[in-house]
Amino acid sequence: MGHLLFTASSVLAGYWEDALGEARRCERLPVPPRDRDAALWLDLASLGAAQQGADWPNLCRCYRVVALSSAPNDAEGMHWLQLGVSGYAHAYAGADELRQIAASVAAGGTWLGRSLLLQLCQRFGALVPPTERADWRERVSSREAEVIAILKQGRSNKEIARELDIAERTVKAHLTAIFHKFGVEDRFQLLLKLTQSAH
Known part of the structure; x- marks a missing residue:
């Protein structure tokens, strides 16, 4: 499964790349249709107003979207889950956890924080x-x-x-x-x- 990284932070992008291996950073949200086998790792802090209003249900049908927050909470997680994301987690989760998330969403699972799950x-x-x-x-x-x-x-x-x-x-x-x-x-x-x- 390929990994697309959407973040304005080069530090965060490097951290994700180290954890996930082969990955490509994208400056803009990708335009569907693409490849349902690709995971889109989304830094929620990097979303501008226009990007927050994107057609997320359609993007989530085209990609396995993993929404990552630097301050995760259940209400935010529920919001993104309702939009169709495949995962919601801390942006700076450990490398092992990021790989587990990748494996879970690649297998068609949903990854959520424990309390939200x-x-x-x-x-x-x-x-x-x-x-x-x-x-x-x-x-x-x-x-x-x-x-x-x-x-x-x-x-x-x-x-x-x-x-x-x-x-x-x-x-x-x-x-x-x-x-x-x-x-x-x-x-x-x-x-x-x-x-x-x-x-």
């Missing part, structure tokens, strides 16, 4: 039908159904492990199996899919 899981989890009435129940084991029931509450892996009295790595194994069964990459996509299957 759990908040969204709780919001969409409330729309998922109760386990005993759910169409998806027959596709998962009893333990996997228990994991989903707690996941719907917007709980972390550690909290799920504590509630079920199992190891956190066991929770991760259950989630991996569940994601595979439903053809999704992360918990947010899973809950969206379970919500859609209710209608």
Whole structure:
């Protein structure tokens, strides 16, 4: 996957290039259509008024847009997520995290900060039908159904492990199996899919 870097900061561009490897800095927002396999790393602090009013839903259909903020907060993250971005994170996240973000969005996943992710899981989890009435129940084991029931509450892996009295790595194994069964990459996509299957 190619990386396009949109930032007015040469320091930030160099930092991203070091973390991501092969990348190209762009002075202007790219014009769609381009390549859905390309990731557009967007420095929110570098957006002028005209760029903030760009056709972001269309840009997000043409690129895997990762919005990066030097002062991330849940409200801003929610705004960009509603516009269709594939990820929202701190502009100066560690190099390992930036590479994880790149891998996640390349695989079709959504990358969000922990608190925003759990908040969204709780919001969409409330729309998922109760386990005993759910169409998806027959596709998962009893333990996997228990994991989903707690996941719907917007709980972390550690909290799920504590509630079920199992190891956190066991929770991760259950989630991996569940994601595979439903053809999704992360918990947010899973809950969206379970919500859609209710209608």
